[in-house]
Amino acid sequence: MRDFALRTTCYLLLILTGLTMDSVAQKDQKIFLNGVIKNVNNEAVDGATVFLKDAKEGHLIEQTLSGKDGVFSFTLKAGTYLISISYLGALSYQSDLIKVSSDANLGIIKIDITPRSLKEVVIQSSGSKPLIKIEGRKMIYNVEKSIAAQGSNALEALKKTPGIIVNQDNTITLNGASTALVTINGRPTYLQADELAQLLKSMSASDLKSIEVIKNPSAEYDASGTGGIVNLILQKSIAEGFNGNINNGIAYGISLKQNTNMNLNFRKGKVNAFGSYNHNFGHYAMDYDNDRTTNGKTYLNANHDVDKKHSIGSTLGLDYAIDTTKTLGIVINANFSSGGGLITPTTNIFDESTGALLQTLRSESSYPDQMAKRYNTNLNYRYKGSNRTSLDIDADYG
Incomplete structure (x- = not known):
């Protein structure tokens, strides 16, 4: 009887251990979430920025760009999320709560892109100058008006620019391509990805007046910018005489900076x-x-x-x-x-x-x-x- 009770207890422990391991494995199991972005004419939208957010806290988890076929995808864990989409000249899209426990396809998501909206789109911030302005092929992100960019370096400001993704190897992605040409005041930098990242880290975001994003450059731009052009405009004083400024910043996240x-x-x-x-x-x-x-x-x-x-x-x-x-x-x-x-x-x-x-x-x-x-x-x-x-x-x- 005693041996039977001992064996029964061992079996129960094994079952509970198996259930616990299975629960942990399911929690850590990778899940694929994808969808297709199209315009009102049912045409695939290339280069839309898709944001994956935590539904509970609203924090940004990951962002990606739609491909030439309009497809985007995320690899994530089981949970509840929000999807939002932005596109130069397009109305933004915000999903309802998305609860995923297995692979899911969101199907076709349609956003409105009209020639009228591409002429000039303005996102106003506090003050007279807009935070984001779109003129034809060019989007202008006024860094000097961005509260989020203050106190950071130029690379962090670039990461906050709509439509731009800085990958882990420091390549700058625009339109889903890694060939985006980065210029400073209209001049090419001729730097490798790591060298450019170090240069931007050494610059304060307050050095930047604006960042221009040109998705489809015309013939007037450098031929090497086929993947798009990102132009950093530096602050320059127009006042007569001598002037200057000094800024010091301290930040603490995981470590002191x-x-x-x-x-x-x-x-x-x-x-x-x-x-x-x-x-x-x-x-x-x-x-x-x-x-x-x-x-x-x-x-x-x-x-x-x-x-x-x-x-x-x-x-x-x-x-x-x-x-x-x-x-x-x-x-x-x-x-x-x-x-x-x-x-x-x-x-x-x-x-x-x-x-x-x-x-x-x-x-x-x-x-x-x-x-x-x-x-x-x-x-x-x-x-x-x-x-x-x-x-x-x-x-x-x-």
């Missing part, structure tokens, strides 16, 4: 001299994951990456106005970054057929200190005549 930026400007008659200094110190944490299925097993890999690089940037420039339509200028940029980082990956291995958790692997690896230096000199000539006639000539060395 400190940034300083200084801008100086001297303008007299036809001559304008300007310079800036920026630094960004602190650790930046990123979380990203991926999954794969092979030989009957599903591998879910989650990475916690802490970037410990410090970055410093400086600029010196001189413009000479030949007359009201012609300007000759020189700009010298110097950017430095140094530091290492730490990656902590965790891999959960599941049985593909049952969803049972088979094994969990954890590790930690650091990458060594890296030093990068970048110098660039730009000579430029600008002509802006009447009837929108313009001519830009640039010569770069670096």
Whole structure:
């Protein structure tokens, strides 16, 4: 009798353990949520920004772009979510509560895109200047009017720009392509993705006047911008005499961060001299994951990456106005970054057929200190005549 009771207790414990493991596995099981975005003419919408939000807290979990066929998809866990969609010149879309416990297809979601809405769309913020303005092919995001961008660096401001996604490898995506051309004051940067990210991290968001997003550039723009153009417009004083500003910021999230930026400007008659200094110190944490299925097993890999690089940037420039339509200028940029980082990956291995958790692997690896230096000199000539006639000539060395 005693042995029977012991065996019964063991069986019950095994059943409860199995139910618990099954519950955990189901909770961590990946679920696919997808849909198709079309306009009122039943045509696929390419490059719409789709936001996935937590229904309870309203926090943004992930964002993606629709493809050329209008399809978008998310990989997520069971829960309740909200979907919202924005598109340059299109009315925004907000879903009802979406409760998912298994793979789900939202079907066709229609948004209204009309030629009239593409002429000029304005999203007004407090103050006289709009936060977002759309003029034809161009969307203008006025960073100086964005409360969300204040106190951050230029890369963070870029991430908050509608329609732009900065991937974990620092490539900038627009229209679903990784070939977006990034320019500063209309001039190409000629930097690799990591170098550009370090440059933008060294710049304060307060250095930016606006960010221009051009989804489908016309022939007047650089041919390398076939995936779209992102143009960062820097603040520049038009006041006579000497002026400048210094900003210091401290932020604490997972770790302490400190940034300083200084801008100086001297303008007299036809001559304008300007310079800036920026630094960004602190650790930046990123979380990203991926999954794969092979030989009957599903591998879910989650990475916690802490970037410990410090970055410093400086600029010196001189413009000479030949007359009201012609300007000759020189700009010298110097950017430095140094530091290492730490990656902590965790891999959960599941049985593909049952969803049972088979094994969990954890590790930690650091990458060594890296030093990068970048110098660039730009000579430029600008002509802006009447009837929108313009001519830009640039010569770069670096």
